Amino acid sequence: MPDVFSYLPVIWPAYMAYLITVLSPGPANFAIMGTAISQGRRAGLIIALGIFCGSLTWGVSAALGLAALLRTYAFALEIIKIVGGLYLIYLAWKAYKSARTADAGLVGGATRTDYTARQLWLRGYAIHITNPKAIFGWLAIMSLGLPADAPPSMVLLMLGIFSTSSFVIFMGYALLFSTRHALRVYKSARRWIEGTMAVFYSIAGIKLLTSRI
Numbered sequence: 001m002p003d004v005f006s007y008l009p010v011i012w013p014a015y016m017a018y019l020i021t022v023l024s025p026g027p028a029n030f031a032i033m034g035t036a037i038s039q040g041r042r043a044g045l046i047i048a049l050g051i052f053c054g055s056l057t058w059g060v061s062a063a064l065g066l067a068a069l070l071r072t073y074a075f076a077l078e079i080i081k082i083v084g085g086l087y088l089i090y091l092a093w094k095a096y097k098s099a100r101t102a103d104a105g106l107v108g109g110a111t112r113t114d115y116t117a118r119q120l121w122l123r124g125y126a127i128h129i130t131n132p133k134a135i136f137g138w139l140a141i142m143s144l145g146l147p148a149d150a151p152p153s154m155v156l157l158m159l160g161i162f163s164t165s166s167f168v169i170f171m172g173y174a175l176l177f178s179t180r181h182a183l184r185v186y187k188s189a190r191r192w193i194e195g196t197m198a199v200f201y202s203i204a205g206i207k208l209l210t211s212r213i
Contacts, residue, residue: 011158015165018141022166027088027204028055029173031127034095034197035120036177037186044174046117050124052170056163057129062138063159081208084130088205091127092198099194131208 023029028051036044115123128134142158176182186193 011161014141014158015162018162019165019169021137021141022169027131027201028124028128028170030197030200031091031124032170032173033177034193036174037182037193038190039115041175041178043115043120044178045171046120047124048170048174050121050126051128052124052163052167053121054125054128055134055166057125058135059138059159059163062135062142063155081130081211085205085209087126087130088201088208092201092205095194095198095201099191099198101191 032044032048032051035047141162142155
């Protein structure tokens with residue numbers, strides 16, 4: 001226990017930086033919000049779980065030191081980056097097509113809700129796992145929060161605390177944006193919301209494709 005308290009002064013700033021990153025608007029949070037508000041609580045929670053699993057995958061990779069290995073094979077990161085950018089643009093196209101569809105053409109004024117749990121989970125996982133910046137974000141947070149001589153137990157503790165926080169935040173967004181009030185807002189401004197999502201995904205995809213790793 002004394003070891004834990006001795007690392008608190010450096011873990012705390014890293015934890016705050018991580019919270020800001022997870023809470024900030026981005027493709028992952030936007031996907032959770034959009035899915036929860038348009039397809040309901042269950043769909044929102046499932047896609048949030050997929051996004052969390054993607055984040056956890058990168059977090060474990062950073063903790064195991066795989067980030068350094070990926071740096072060595074830069075071409076692999078470039079492939080991941082391209083796939084991620086194209087996938088975001090694909091989501092933008094789907095949102096754009098939905099925005100162009102009149103409410104009368106939708107059953108009950110709602111968008112498609114026949115995605116399986118597996119499809120929703122994979123969509124969330126793909127959004128996060130195809131963003132190579134995520135692993136470097138984890139690596140930066142790990143580097144900020146722990147000195148080079150930190151024992152493995154502290155690395156695991158830090159990973160556990162941060163991952164638990166991201167799980168709560170992602171699920172919280174899904175619950176918040178699947179309320180009746182959120183649904184009413186969505187139904188009254190569906191085409192504007194879908195259009196905004198299309199623009200956001202387009203910008204995020206282009207930014208990822210043109211960024212340097």
